[in-house]
């Protein structure tokens with residue numbers, strides 16, 4: 001099968017590609033060479049930038065699968081570390097592989113004293129995502145033998161590098177929280193991943209934080225829900241930076257920066273700020289909904305809409321259900337949950353949102369659970385980054401392992417000035 005493009009009187013034929021889920025694409029790699037044209041696709045919404053075997057997403061039907069496994073099944077039966085292994089290595093681990101992976105993560109969680117000194121250079125109020133990105137980049141400099149910018153060498157150490165990245169991003173995230181609170185750092189213990197994260201954040205020097213199972217379970221679910229999401233802004237950034245030959249840590253640091261924006265990972269913070277200000281104003285959300293319909297980007301209903309999901313975000317369904325039961329189990333009644341539910345109900349009846357297919361996304365309820373677990377709002381996006389690290393790592397690995405890989409280099413339509421002659425400064429108006 002092929003696709004024909006007619007420009008003036010000339011016809012050009014391009015092969016058609018089909019993915020394993022029947023996704024179709026026109027292979028336009030020779031378009032510019034053959035025709036002199038490029039496709040204009042601002043935001044790349046219709047552009048396949050890569051072939052990937054990690055995650056399948058069908059936004060029209062609300063389907064999300066990692067390595068073939070539906071997100072609903074992983075949410076029900078798996079846990080974050082196992083899903084991380086699946087996403088990175090392509091298969092669910094057997095008992096031996098799972099144990100080995102867990103051990104490697106436990107051995108890699110400590111942040112070396114020299115690296116700890118970097119924290120002192122940041123004020124207490126430093127934005128957590130800026131700190132995370134800087135310190136993850138510093139990991140590459142701290143382990144130069146694992147981050148050589150030579151794919152062949154870096155891939156030889158991949159298992160260790162990936163474990164260091166996942167485990168230390170978690171520890172660094174917790175250290176950023178403690179730095180912001182002026183608290184001393186805790187050292188990782190021989191604990192499961194999520195218990196360790198809670199210990200690293202909330203233990204006191206002579207009083208260990210002991211997580212109740214509901215809290216660990218909820219944190220596990222939230223991290224798992226964020227573990228990967230196809231070619232989103234941060235993952236594509238990781239691939240783009242990686243495509244230049246950059247090592248894993250440098251690529252992850254770039255992905256963390258991409259995630260920090262309010263339209264991407266920063267949305268969970270924006271949702272809580274929105275819910276809080278509705279609460280503080282004593283409004284029921286109606287005024288926010290009206291303002292959001294004005295079309296201004298700064299007034300959007302945060303946690304609503306998604307670049308690819310057009311019916312529902314399956315992660316939002318799972319997290320929305322978990323939200324109720326986690327709060328009930330913890331005996332917490334949060335007025336922000338009531339406001340969120342009211343907003344959702346009102347928006348889903350409103351023609352503006354219905355006609356534009358705007359539904360709650362993963363960030364709409366996740367913040368309420370994070371808050372119930374005692375995690376402050378300014379740390380939500382860091383939690384997202386800890387959860388997303390396996391997806392970024394798997395995508396970097398695909399780039400690094402592809403012998404036919406090319407550097408990512410999109411084109412543009414130039415809309416600036418045509419050629420003109422230089423004018424000396426005293427002759428300028």
Ligand code: ACO
Pocket residue numbers: 262263264265267292293295296299300301302303304305306307308356358361362363
């Ligand atoms: N509130 C109000 N209107 C919205 C919203 C919203 N949250 N989202 C989209 N719209 C409107 C747009 O203004 C546009 O209206 P128009 O057709 O009259 O111009 C229409 O819906 C279509 O929106 P798009 O621009 O096609 O949406 P896009 O795919 O570019 O953006 C995005 C998706 C960025 C997620 C957007 O919906 C948004 O800003 N949502 C709020 C922020 C948010 O929750 N981000 C988290 C996303 S999930 C994640 O990254 C983990």
